[in-house]
Amino acid sequence: MGYFKERLYQQYVILFIFYFMAMAALSSLITVYMRGLGKTGSEISFILILSNIIALIIQGMIGYSNEKWGTRKTVTIYVLVSSVISCGLFFFTDNWLFGIVYGLANAITLGLGPLFDVLAANSPYRFGQIRLWGTVGYAGGQQIAGIIYDFLSPKSIFVLYLVLYLLSIVFLYLLPQPAEPAASPQPASGKKDEAAGGNTIKNIFQNKLFITYLLLAFIIFGTNMINTSYLPLLLTDTGAPVAIVSTTLTVALFAEVIAMGLSHRFMDHFTNKQLLLGVLFLSGTEYLINFLSHDFLVLSIATVLTKFFASGTFIMLNIKMVSTLLNRKLIATGTAVVAMLSRNVGTIFFQLMAGPIIDNIGLNYLYLVLFLFTIIAFVIALLFKVPAQPKERLFS
Secondary structure: OHHHHOHHHHHHHHHHHHHHHHHHHHHOOHHHHHHHOOOOHHHHHHHHHHHHHHHHHHHHHHHHHHHHHOHHHHHHHHHHHHHHHHHHHHOOOOHHHHHHHHHHHHHHHHHOHHHHHHHHHOOOOOHHHHHHHHHHHHHHHHHHHHHHHHHOOOOHHHHHHHHHHHHHHHHHOOOOOOOOOOOOOOOHHHHHHHHHHOOOHHHHHOOHHHHHHHHHHHHHHHHHHHHHHHHHHHHHOOOOOHHHHHHHHHHHHHHHHHHHHOHHHHOOOOOHHHHHHHHHHHHHHHHHHHHHOOOHHHHHHHHHHHHHHHHHHHHHHHHHHHHHHOOHHHHHHHHHHHHHHHHHHHHHHHHHHHHHHHHHOOHHHHHHHHHHHHHHHHHHHHHOOOOOOOOOOOOO
């Protein structure tokens, strides 16, 4: 842990903690907040669907902006715009107005997330050494949000979000300006190799293995995002106070911290398929328990032991998979494509089912649907002929 004393490492730590704390303050309790406004399951689902439709558009805009302006300028502009827009959260309760305002703020906050993952991957440190502090920040933001929600006011979570969000820009500028890659002549053989791999977005959609991975990521991201949205409601429906639910989710998040911190010990040692099957097994186990149980303690234990270790591992596995399946020059673009088509469209798909299921047969039955889709993904993963490892070791 000698690197922890390095000033540059400390700057990365502060940036990731504050940005992901802001993300948690905005979104971790949003379904509980909307339930407190008296909204039904279908209305909550509608607002979250609207948020993800907006995210589809925003994700593409962020990717284009990043290529044109670079990470620092892109993050600054989008954070400032999002901060102004999110002030509407204090005033609007109408489904459309609240949905558009929350959708824009959340879409930008989540949409900038892949840029932070690339920032961590391109740092002088291992990916897990940086990215784990994002998880620590998210856990802290979630815990603080739960406390101030109960003891101050529900709207105070938006104040917390704005303060942390704007501070993250300050900490971004403490990092050295990312160096632009210099154009250098390549030997003829190198050019030939790259041409064979393909450097355009067209090559991404001609890659059959990558298309299969998009389908798997569609199910994994979609079910996980729905779980993240509705798990606080599932836990509060047992009668537990919001502050206790936040504490439970915060404790569970440290499983993700462990996954990030130990990434160098297992991410490069297990194959892509082994990691993929492990993530699906843990996720399926949690969804099945959430369907069968109504006990807060049982649900809490299942969450602590499964959810965040699975999601933390999949955050890293996503980068590893894209690096395995695509030409190096397409990794950033490929990650954005996964975020747009798998995470956002997948979330919309499952949200369309969530509202009617919750209103008509109950929240627990939503988890039965998530479990069945995870079984389908498990079968696809068993048949998936993905290469065992990328060409470069990413985590050790």
